[in-house]
Amino acid sequence: MDLPVQKRIESLDTLVQTPEPAPSRTEKRAAKTRNKLLKAALDIFSEWGVDAATIDMITERADLGKGTFYRHFTDKYDIAGVLVEQAIDHLLGLLRQGEPQPSRSLEDVLEHFLNAHYAFFRHHQDEFILLFQGRLLLKLERQATDRLEAPFARYLEEIEIQLVPYLGQKKVDLVRIRRLACAVAGFVFGFFSFAMIGMEPQDIADSIKPLRQSFVKSLTLFLTQ
């Protein structure tokens, strides 16, 4: 039999006992190939857009046979979903780096948000571009919406979680907090994406300092009024 790459079915005792199943050489080879595909796809997607990209572009960029792609993913949107999840994970990782110190002020949290998004924009630019496509794909009512929508929900939720303690209210107003999360996410993503087409990288960097202050001030106002 020559079935597609199997997911290792974790047996219960694995979860309880063995620390790691010790990946065999075969497994490492498959993992390496899969990563090559993911890397190439991110490249292609950020350059051409998910819809305009083709499987051939991806496998050629990865220097692999076309059939190999289909052993690891079912189609373009499958691999795009994985990449979106990874990108959101990276962004969430940066957002969570500032440990939840109870001493932090709201201003500290907001400033941390801005810094984390800027770091993401700078160091994961391909992923930034991918997310901006992906977020848009949503309202283009299409198939596979869940796969692409879920990571964005996680993202908004993380922002909400970090902000809740500062809302200083008994009743948590869901609309209000969602509104804030959209404002934070929208402001940062929107600014950077316009900056990307309208400004030089150095000018963007120089903008962070003045941006930081008004970002923090305005959102504090938005949040507490």
Place this chain on the structure above:
Amino acid sequence: MDLPVQKRIESLDTLVQTPEPAPSRTEKRAAKTRNKLLKAALDIFSEWGVDAATIDMITERADLGKGTFYRHFTDKYDIAGVLVEQAIDHLLGLLRQGEPQPSRSLEDVLEHFLNAHYAFFRHHQDEFILLFQGRLLLKLERQATDRLEAPFARYLEEIEIQLVPYLGQKKVDLVRIRRLACAVAGFVFGFFSFAMIGMEPQDIADSIKPLRQSFVKSLTLFLTQ
């Protein structure tokens, strides 16, 4: 001869003399067909995205033969370019509606910006979605960049023009004003597009009031600091 639909070459005396060339019935028919195509394409693009859309989708939606499309446009990206230009024209129209009264304060101008963008978001939602795709298309380094990029440049310039009088400086710092334009555009576009996926229409409407205040305050700060 059966050439593609000709553009009327405006003769000089037309510009000087005749008020209107009085469009013939043939011309009106062609114009009507062209508009049908534009309408259908906007529909399809906002639903599927420019890259995923096909000519067949457009002509079927317009209830026209496929060949008709090619008498009016060379390909998908040609018609998309026209639509982007139209959308930006609508947005600029809204932005310019507040006449340049010298008495306006900076706060007035910023508030007007927000209102104009919200009106655009509400009443031209398809165009809003199209622009958000288009803006992204840019950095996806591809062909036909100019056609799509130019309208966005016009848009940023209009914002800059309206803001310059309030910078209250002898020397106009180009980076600083471009930065502000990106902040305005990014904030508004970003917020609405996140709101579109994360909020109900009524909640968005309810967010405008609180948003307005912090939007104006923060950008005033950003601008004058």
Place this chain on the structure above:
DNA sequence: GTCATAAGTGACTAAATAGTCATTTATGGA
């Protein structure tokens, strides 16, 4: 080494889409 199994391959077929053009329909002038 040899055998069994999984990973990788790329030429192939099937399907979707772009783009063409001989023909039909509508318009406007004589």
Place this chain on the structure above:
DNA sequence: TCCATAAATGACTATTTAGTCACTTATGAC
């Protein structure tokens, strides 16, 4: 009414892309 010209058409061909599968290569157990 008749003719000349432009607009519209959709069946057609060409091209592009998705997806398959018989085969090759690598790995691991014995």
